């Protein structure tokens with residue numbers, strides 16, 4: 139679902155810094171070779187994640203849901219010197235594809251790509267995160283949030299993707315499991331006194347949360 143008219147969307151694209159060659163190739167190859175290519179963040183959201191990362195200059199980013207690595211590469215662009223991004227995905231079938239793209243990036247040394255279930259990997263990470271990007275299975279968004287909130291430094295950020303779920307969140311007739319999960323997640327954030335938050339209608343909706 140498009141939230142803004144196609145001509146305005148195109149105008150935004152035309153007035154946004156283009157993807158670099160590697161991201162453009164990754165975008166193309168994901169669409170040509172990988173199932174469910176809609177999951178890739180894409181140009182505008184990728185530039186937004188990169189911009190946020192440059193503003194925050196994080197030392198440590200956690201990404202939950204690598205897919206083909208597009209958003210990991212965008213987030214890595216703003217890392218502080220000696221900064222690192224840990225990105226986790228459960229899908230081992232994509233591992234070679236993703237590692238091949240990471241190796242072509244000058245940021246490869248800053249990317250710690252882990253294959254496995256994020257629910258099991260996050261509890262054994264001891265460091266404090268400056269940014270967490272939640273972009274995996276929707277039924278576990280609340281669990282991911284609970285797992286990371288104490289590991290985010292004060293003043294750090296959690297960003298969650300797809301929180302508008304193609305607009306279904308505001309349609310009372312939509313009662314499928316993922317919609318209910320995302321709705322509950324959004325309410326949980328809205329009611330959490332430990333954070334302040336803004337829901338931005340970028341692509342499928344980004345919830346940006348700052349830990350007080």
Ligand SMILES: C[S@@+](CC[C@H](N)C(=O)[O-])C[C@H]1O[C@@H](n2cnc3c(N)ncnc32)[C@H](O)[C@@H]1O
Pocket residue numbers: 177178179180202203204205206207208209210226227228229254255256257273274275
């Ligand atoms: C929406 S895609 C991520 C897109 C990517 N962040 C981007 O913007 O290009 C969601 C990914 O989450 C992964 N995933 C689902 N459940 C997971 C889990 N329990 N642990 C780790 N990754 C998981 C899927 O394999 C899939 O690749």
